[in-house]
Amino acid sequence: MSAHDQHGSGRTGPRPRRARLLAAAGAAAFLLASGAVTPSAPAARAADGDQGQKKVLTVAVAQSVDSLSPFLAVRLLSTSIHRLTYEYLTNYDPKDNHVIPGLATEWKSSPDKLTWTYTIRSDSTWSDGEQATAEDAAWTFNKMMTDDGAATANGSFVTNFEKVTAPSPTQLVIRLKKPQATMTALDVPIVPKHVWEKVGDFSKFNNDKTFPVVGNGPFVLTDYEPDSYVRLAANKDYWRGAPKFDELVFRYYKDQDAAVAALRKGEVSFVAGSPSLTPAQAASLKEDENIHVNDAPGRRFYALATNPGARAKDGTEIGDGHPSLLDQRVRHALFMAVDRKAIVDKVFQGHAVEGEGYIPPRFSQYFFEPSAEQELAYDPAEATRLLDEAGYRKNADGKRVDKDGEPLNYRVLCHATDPNDKAVGKYLQEWWGELGISMTLDCRDNVTDPWLAGEYDLAFDGWSVNPDPDFVLSIHTCAALPATPKDTGATDNFICDEKYDELYARQLGEYDAGKRTEIVKQMQSRLYDLGYMNVMAYPNAVEAYRKDHIESITTMPSSAGNIYGQDGYWSWWSAVPADSGDSSGDSSSTAVVIWVAAGGAVLVGLAVLFALRRRASADERE
Amino acid sequence: MTAEKAETTASDAIAGTTEGPAAPGPRALARRRRRASVARFWREFRRHRAGVFGLAALVLFVLVALTAPLTVGSDVESVTDAPGRPLESPSGQFPLGTDQFGRSLLGLLVWGSRVSLLVGLLAAALSVTIGALIGITAGHFRGWYATVMMRITDWFLVMPTLVLAIVLATVLSRSLGTIVLAIGVTTWPTTARLVRAQTLAVESRPYIERAKALGGGHWHIMSRHVLPNVMPLVLAQTTLIISSAILAEATLAFLGLGDPTVVSWGGLLQDAREAGSVSSGDWWYLMPPGVGIAAVALAFTLCGRAVEAVLNPRLGVSR
Numbered sequence A: 001m002s003a004h005d006q007h008g009s010g011r012t013g014p015r016p017r018r019a020r021l022l023a024a025a026g027a028a029a030f031l032l033a034s035g036a037v038t039p040s041a042p043a044a045r046a047a048d049g050d051q052g053q054k055k056v057l058t059v060a061v062a063q064s065v066d067s068l069s070p071f072l073a074v075r076l077l078s079t080s081i082h083r084l085t086y087e088y089l090t091n092y093d094p095k096d097n098h099v100i101p102g103l104a105t106e107w108k109s110s111p112d113k114l115t116w117t118y119t120i121r122s123d124s125t126w127s128d129g130e131q132a133t134a135e136d137a138a139w140t141f142n143k144m145m146t147d148d149g150a151a152t153a154n155g156s157f158v159t160n161f162e163k164v165t166a167p168s169p170t171q172l173v174i175r176l177k178k179p180q181a182t183m184t185a186l187d188v189p190i191v192p193k194h195v196w197e198k199v200g201d202f203s204k205f206n207n208d209k210t211f212p213v214v215g216n217g218p219f220v221l222t223d224y225e226p227d228s229y230v231r232l233a234a235n236k237d238y239w240r241g242a243p244k245f246d247e248l249v250f251r252y253y254k255d256q257d258a259a260v261a262a263l264r265k266g267e268v269s270f271v272a273g274s275p276s277l278t279p280a281q282a283a284s285l286k287e288d289e290n291i292h293v294n295d296a297p298g299r300r301f302y303a304l305a306t307n308p309g310a311r312a313k314d315g316t317e318i319g320d321g322h323p324s325l326l327d328q329r330v331r332h333a334l335f336m337a338v339d340r341k342a343i344v345d346k347v348f349q350g351h352a353v354e355g356e357g358y359i360p361p362r363f364s365q366y367f368f369e370p371s372a373e374q375e376l377a378y379d380p381a382e383a384t385r386l387l388d389e390a391g392y393r394k395n396a397d398g399k400r401v402d403k404d405g406e407p408l409n410y411r412v413l414c415h416a417t418d419p420n421d422k423a424v425g426k427y428l429q430e431w432w433g434e435l436g437i438s439m440t441l442d443c444r445d446n447v448t449d450p451w452l453a454g455e456y457d458l459a460f461d462g463w464s465v466n467p468d469p470d471f472v473l474s475i476h477t478c479a480a481l482p483a484t485p486k487d488t489g490a491t492d493n494f495i496c497d498e499k500y501d502e503l504y505a506r507q508l509g510e511y512d513a514g515k516r517t518e519i520v521k522q523m524q525s526r527l528y529d530l531g532y533m534n535v536m537a538y539p540n541a542v543e544a545y546r547k548d549h550i551e552s553i554t555t556m557p558s559s560a561g562n563i564y565g566q567d568g569y570w571s572w573w574s575a576v577p578a579d580s581g582d583s584s585g586d587s588s589s590t591a592v593v594i595w596v597a598a599g600g601a602v603l604v605g606l607a608v609l610f611a612l613r614r615r616a617s618a619d620e621r622e
Numbered sequence B: 001m002t003a004e005k006a007e008t009t010a011s012d013a014i015a016g017t018t019e020g021p022a023a024p025g026p027r028a029l030a031r032r033r034r035r036a037s038v039a040r041f042w043r044e045f046r047r048h049r050a051g052v053f054g055l056a057a058l059v060l061f062v063l064v065a066l067t068a069p070l071t072v073g074s075d076v077e078s079v080t081d082a083p084g085r086p087l088e089s090p091s092g093q094f095p096l097g098t099d100q101f102g103r104s105l106l107g108l109l110v111w112g113s114r115v116s117l118l119v120g121l122l123a124a125a126l127s128v129t130i131g132a133l134i135g136i137t138a139g140h141f142r143g144w145y146a147t148v149m150m151r152i153t154d155w156f157l158v159m160p161t162l163v164l165a166i167v168l169a170t171v172l173s174r175s176l177g178t179i180v181l182a183i184g185v186t187t188w189p190t191t192a193r194l195v196r197a198q199t200l201a202v203e204s205r206p207y208i209e210r211a212k213a214l215g216g217g218h219w220h221i222m223s224r225h226v227l228p229n230v231m232p233l234v235l236a237q238t239t240l241i242i243s244s245a246i247l248a249e250a251t252l253a254f255l256g257l258g259d260p261t262v263v264s265w266g267g268l269l270q271d272a273r274e275a276g277s278v279s280s281g282d283w284w285y286l287m288p289p290g291v292g293i294a295a296v297a298l299a300f301t302l303c304g305r306a307v308e309a310v311l312n313p314r315l316g317v318s319r
Helices: A002-006 A016-034 A043-048 A076-085 A134-146 A254-266 A279-287 A328-336 A340-347 A380-389 A419-435 A450-453 A471-473 A498-508 A515-531 A570-574 A588-614 B001-019 B026-047 B049-066 B105-141 B143-158 B161-171 B175-184 B189-203 B206-213 B218-254 B265-274 B283-311
Strands: A056-061 A091-094 A099-101 A104-109 A116-120 A161-168 A171-176 A221-224 A229-234 A245-250 A291-296 A302-308 A353-354 A407-416 A438-446 A458-464 A533-539 A543-548 A550-552
Touching: A002 A550, A016 A245, A056 A254, A056 B206, A076 A099, A076 A229, A076 A245, A099 A104, A104 A550, A116 A134, A134 A161, A161 A419, A221 A419, A254 A279, A279 A543, A302 A328, A302 A450, A328 A533, A340 A353, A340 A419, A380 A419, A407 A419, A419 A438, A419 A458, A438 A588, A450 A533, A471 A498, A471 B105, A498 A515, A515 A533, A588 B283, B026 B049, B026 B206, B026 B283, B049 B105, B049 B283, B105 B175, B105 B189, B105 B265, B105 B283, B161 B175, B161 B218, B189 B218, B206 B218, B218 B265, B218 B283, B265 B283
Parallel strands: A056 A245, A407 A438, A407 A458
Antiparallel strands: A091 A099, A104 A116, A116 A171, A161 A171, A221 A229, A229 A245, A291 A543, A302 A458, A302 A533, A353 A533
16 A cells, blocks of 8 residues: 555656655565564553562453443453452352352342342441441442433343332342342442542543542552553452552553563563463463463353344334244254364364353353253254255255245354454355355454344354353343334344243242252253354453463462453452562563564565665666 | 657658558558567567566466466365364475464465455556546546546545545455455546646647547547557556555455455465464464565566656666
């Protein structure tokens, strides 16, 4: 591109023009070849001036903050920060995800299942010295129930609340409309009433103007620069014990390669596995003796969603999903042609677990495996049979056609930002091509618009699952559909199935953990049979940290768990600084040096070529 | 200058006929004249060593691209039957190593050259066609039409080309056609300006006036008198634009705006970056496509410069 722009200007000096052109062509090609080898975010470096005394843990994240207000934030980074700076009623045990006390020390429900009473701890203080009380919790919930702006992020938790009161500073009473099994998993940050009652418009207040932000978690938010960094200081008076690091910095790296380079150089101590490090990055980081690569079973499922004939609650059809996909046999045939083992081996290169039911095996109690006769195992022959049976036969060109003789061609919506989507897309194209079905991989930066409009046939889909599966189950109920085509519903894939809805309602009202687990598994079984959500894999969270910065850190679950994006603050709260923090990994940077040298050689070659040409024409130049 | 040349060619030929023994027909005459000018062009071109070098490189690249279906075949694209393990370093079996799916990178490089060259050529053809059309008509008709066309050209000229191409490639669906279109409609303004200037110069000559006096219409003048005279300029411009079109294609593919299921050099670079081979030091994944892009762009540029120097005496005096 740049080469072309050069010759717009005048036609006077031909020789120098050639010089610029050559150099520009070479430079552009070199830039292309070297990609984004330069770290892009050194700006926040200056802010780390007094690193010497304080023990700072710097985490490279690939996500920017959407909002620092607990009422608005939905991104993983922002909600992780809220975990660190505010106390929730309950927390999850790092060993096995069971519910443990947070701001509430104990809780009980009334015999009619509709009244929950929480005892609030008395040893938690806000960072401005005030005591954190039940009054703060009641105010937070009441605000979300009465102000739509405050219900943006976590409103779904309080829709079933009738009344929330605080009869005493240590007692919180929540009255429900209907029984709700998720009352010990209310992932809502409790904010200080005396600070937040001064806020006017909750839908606009981002909590990023005055620092430090008053909180009562293990860390206090002290500084924030949009798209650059978030700084947190340790709360030395934290009731569970002070964190070992003095400061925690989340630094934003748009490019994962740049983050890896920063980790190699020791500029950051940790690279978050969200998105995961690529297999190539993980393999090369493993060779560095100062770096530990944590390859943990992930919280996500990675699925192929099928458009079930998207419609709104009022029955109006939305979008233009392919009618052939309404036939369950076609959906099953498509998925039976997918070799999930190959996807795990080739695309994820082992950094994933083969897909089964809906909830990842990491949450072992809810994990569902389809029975042998139910399972849609890789079987292209059976897929061919199902398609023939459904009436989609091959024509003379070997393409499967529908009743009108039109060849089947599915649009598969993929995230342009996710390399895995594109890679799996290539495999799908070949597998389905053998069935006689063609597909168009429709990769977009913004998949939300065509998705909400129902303008897709299949789509790559994935959600992070919480210890309590209620949310990821709720997004497939009829209640989550948009009210009219103009509205936006909470639905994931427009699924609406009566049997599934009935099971959903039953699990929500079931307070017996064992019975609820059983219903949740039945729901997954139903979802599996419907064939609208085909889970291909559970990708691992692949992340890395410097062993010479961090001596130890808690994973969740403690055996083979992840570090970044936990359901709790365990990792950063428990991280122990290593003694020597200033040796950097020279061994591994040699590869980069070779690289740059090779690129430089090309440039030098071009320069020499150009110089020779110039000398040859020296006598002719004006 | 090119026009003068064309005129001399014509007068030479006419002189030839008067002296020649048996007067050949006008067709044969024209043919002989063209043959002579091609031969002279080639004689001149040969003197530019860099140009010959560029041409040789180009012929090589085109041969490689055209024979790709015979040498590597479309099987090289297949991910399900990939022969190697992911990201193998160069070896006897895979001279340039393998990519993240275990496909041979040498094969992909050869296969990808087809798309890169094709898009480069098509985009350059589109760009030059638009440019020549607007340039000639604006130079011929003058008046309000020329003013409007030239202001539009100016507008496109000051638009950052890459940004505009990115916007176009984002808005339209992802396919090769989109990329060709995005590059074509963003790179024509320089050609339009050059062609218009040349058209103005040609149209001020007396023989155009003669043609008009003899009843030559707009179409006749533009197609029979102006076009042949701006053709050399257009040709030179084409070869130069091809190199930037190839770079642009690679840039767009690298930015992830190409069709992800089509193998091209820019796409290979994008795949390499997404696989994290920059930070893991898998140079064999990044280097070959980058060098390929640079080499082809350089070859076209060298070639185009030489053509320009031959056709435009003001640029390169004989050497």
